[in-house]
Amino acid sequence: MRYKLLVLVSLALLILAGCAPAATPAPAAATEAPAATEAPAAESAPAEAAPVEAPAMSESGLPEVNPLEVTGDIIVAGSSTVYPLTEAIAERFADEGYAGNITIDSIGSGAGFERFCVAGESDISNASRPIKDSEVESCAAIGRTPIEFRVGTDALAVVVSPEADWLESVTMDELVVLFSTATTWADVNPDWPAEPIQRFIPGTDSGTFDYFVEAVYGEDEEPILSAANTQLSEDDNVLVQGVEGSKYAIGFFGYAYYQENAELLKILAVEGVEASAENVDNNSYPLARPLFIYSDATVMAEKPQVAAYINFYLSFVNEEVIRVGYFPSSAAALETAKANFLAAIGQ
Amino acid sequence: MKSDALVLPRMQVASGGNASPLRHRVRWGERLIQGFLFLCGAVSILTTVGIVAVLGRESLLFFASPEVHLSEFFGTTTWQPAIERFGIWPLVTATLITSSIAMLVALPLGLAVAIYLSEYASDKARAILKPVMEILAGVPTVVYGYFALTFMTPLLRSIFGRDVVEIYNTASAGIVIGILIIPLVSSMAEDALRAVPDSLRQAAYGLGATKLETAVRVVLPAALSGVTAAFIVAISRAVGETMVVAIAAGAGPKFTFNPFEAAETMTGHIVRISGGDLSYDSIDYNSIFAIGLLLFVMTLTLNVISQRIVRRFREVYE
Known part of the structure; x- marks a missing residue:
């Protein structure tokens, strides 16, 4: 009897274990499993690669890279916002023949610079903000001079449920109140419903949280964290579900997640400016932030694979950046990045 | 240790005379299994002790830090x-x-x-x-x-x-x-x-x-x-x-x-x-x-x- 039971239970467990991944989309999306991410890359990259390669190289104004000839490993660490972009480029690099390992750690911009400038462990640092003077100094202390490459722009999407028919746009002042002291929507604007605001915001470890606090509250975390009815999560899907699920909810996260769920959410214009490629490009959208990668000339000289990867990155970033869900940086910014690269490799 | 264990039964057999030799023979297989089972029991006890120790030490660090007061911990609602x-x-x-x-x-x-x-x-x-x-x-x-x-x-x-x-x-x-x-x-x-x-x-x-x-x-x-x-x-x-x-x-x-x-x-x-x-x-x-x-x-x-x-x-x- 007992034995039979045991067999039954373990059988059931086995069957369930098989089903579990299908029932749990969130963890699957969170892992950087190559199988999950390979699919889109595989459909786009090989098809484009052959015909596009030659003209793109000459257009890019950078020396040609043949990923097949590149050997050695590359270590990247930093911003979780830049992570998907760096990963997409790394996949494309591998698809075109690079056989080494690219390790990309998604640990936040600050922690990324810590690795790059203090420990000197990483070759490239992902960042969703410009490097600080203090970080440049610590880099100098270990003999590194960070070189900045602008790779794109992210816009924070402020979203509500499509059922929230009373607003299309918010001002920065309204945002300040919405995510801190206001209890009901009517507290912000008497024309809005007198229903409690439900807030869904990224967790305190994320760069998105830091950026929002910096842009809206001037780096003071106190107001936003002491707000009532606030759900914080590092998992953006939790936020999407939360905002989608209630009429009186509001939340914010990276534009990429809005784009993935555009039909479930309503994005608000900020100060009357919509989050569009054009408005991000001309700096009129107030919640846009630059995305960077940083490296160092000595590292690039000692590890040619790093230089090759950055070269490849800058050549193809504008093709990948939209697919990942961000906006391309302006033509001038990309030219500067390329000029920085050429200067760093001494050409 | 090993030699003691080997010597002991022989001495007892000699002095005891008619005592059953089976009773006093050291059965190594038996001992091995006993020891193994004891180890299994000990693992769960040691794990518990370890968990309590880690929990205790780290929480002590928390309660000892100047920002934290027990009265705040149990007396406030944020x-x-x-x-x-x-x-x-x-x-x-x-x-x-x-x-x-x-x-x-x-x-x-x-x-x-x-x-x-x-x-x-x-x-x-x-x-x-x-x-x-x-x-x-x-x-x-x-x-x-x-x-x-x-x-x-x-x-x-x-x-x-x-x-x-x-x-x-x-x-x-x-x-x-x-x-x-x-x-x-x-x-x-x-x-x-x-x-x-x-x-x-x-x-x-x-x-x-x-x-x-x-x-x-x-x-x-x-x-x-x-x-x-x-x-x-x-x-x-x-x-x-x-x-x-x-x-x-x-x-x-x-x-x-x-x-x-x-x-x-x-x-x-x-x-x-x-x-x-x-x-x-x-x-x-x-x-x-x-x-x-x-x-x-x-x-x-x-x-x-x-x-x-x-x-x-x-x-x-x-």
């Missing part, structure tokens, strides 16, 4: 370590709400199932039902979590209205935890009920009691200690349940007694906070150990109470 608010109550109330709802679901249902299985069910029905219940116990809790979020929450919202029930709420998490622990309650309670000797049932029938009267008035009181123990183990399980609340109950500490609002339980908070990259030695990091210690104390207390009850109310039948 938990937000990032801005140095350390009132534990929002997490505790959320835990209590989810566990109470879980018990409201699991106790009556679990007990009813146990009474049915032990008193009413034919052998054939039991042979099918029990394994099915055990399968329910084998479902990974993450599946239950999504069950709560994608089935129970919409159900509650369709009953009580979308504006009353928030998308993340403690009620749906509590109900699903209740379903999750039904097998635990029913199988432990059933064991207790079945352990009651048949002579008691026969006697009750002999006095003209119906089947229901026998089950509820004779068998259940006789098995009270076992049934209570089952309940208390189930409560500890509900208090400690993590995955369901992490997915369905909410992701922000909130001091509320409304089960339809989102609130974060102690376990849910630990999961969320440790999921990000917290730096060691930060107060946030140490705070999760303090929560862990409090949880440990809560479940330990419950288990001690359950043992007391078992001992106090145990009815012994010869």
Whole structure:
């Protein structure tokens, strides 16, 4: 009897274990499993690669890279916002023949610079903000001079449920109140419903949280964290579900997640400016932030694979950046990045 | 050591004369197995000691830091370590709400199932039902979590209205935890009920009691200690349940007694906070150990109470 039971239970467990991944989309999306991410890359990259390669190289104004000839490993660490972009480029690099390992750690911009400038462990640092003077100094202390490459722009999407028919746009002042002291929507604007605001915001470890606090509250975390009815999560899907699920909810996260769920959410214009490629490009959208990668000339000289990867990155970033869900940086910014690269490799 | 052991039996055999040589021979295989079994037992004890030590040390660091006062910890109702608010109550109330709802679901249902299985069910029905219940116990809790979020929450919202029930709420998490622990309650309670000797049932029938009267008035009181123990183990399980609340109950500490609002339980908070990259030695990091210690104390207390009850109310039948 007992034995039979045991067999039954373990059988059931086995069957369930098989089903579990299908029932749990969130963890699957969170892992950087190559199988999950390979699919889109595989459909786009090989098809484009052959015909596009030659003209793109000459257009890019950078020396040609043949990923097949590149050997050695590359270590990247930093911003979780830049992570998907760096990963997409790394996949494309591998698809075109690079056989080494690219390790990309998604640990936040600050922690990324810590690795790059203090420990000197990483070759490239992902960042969703410009490097600080203090970080440049610590880099100098270990003999590194960070070189900045602008790779794109992210816009924070402020979203509500499509059922929230009373607003299309918010001002920065309204945002300040919405995510801190206001209890009901009517507290912000008497024309809005007198229903409690439900807030869904990224967790305190994320760069998105830091950026929002910096842009809206001037780096003071106190107001936003002491707000009532606030759900914080590092998992953006939790936020999407939360905002989608209630009429009186509001939340914010990276534009990429809005784009993935555009039909479930309503994005608000900020100060009357919509989050569009054009408005991000001309700096009129107030919640846009630059995305960077940083490296160092000595590292690039000692590890040619790093230089090759950055070269490849800058050549193809504008093709990948939209697919990942961000906006391309302006033509001038990309030219500067390329000029920085050429200067760093001494050409 | 080795030579001692070898010499000893020979000496005894020599002096004892007619003592059985089998009794004193050292059987190495036997000793090896004994030692191995002892080691297995020791591992679980050492693990417990290790866990208590780590929890204790890290929480001590938390309580010793100048930002934290015990009076604030137990006396205020905002938990937000990032801005140095350390009132534990929002997490505790959320835990209590989810566990109470879980018990409201699991106790009556679990007990009813146990009474049915032990008193009413034919052998054939039991042979099918029990394994099915055990399968329910084998479902990974993450599946239950999504069950709560994608089935129970919409159900509650369709009953009580979308504006009353928030998308993340403690009620749906509590109900699903209740379903999750039904097998635990029913199988432990059933064991207790079945352990009651048949002579008691026969006697009750002999006095003209119906089947229901026998089950509820004779068998259940006789098995009270076992049934209570089952309940208390189930409560500890509900208090400690993590995955369901992490997915369905909410992701922000909130001091509320409304089960339809989102609130974060102690376990849910630990999961969320440790999921990000917290730096060691930060107060946030140490705070999760303090929560862990409090949880440990809560479940330990419950288990001690359950043992007391078992001992106090145990009815012994010869």
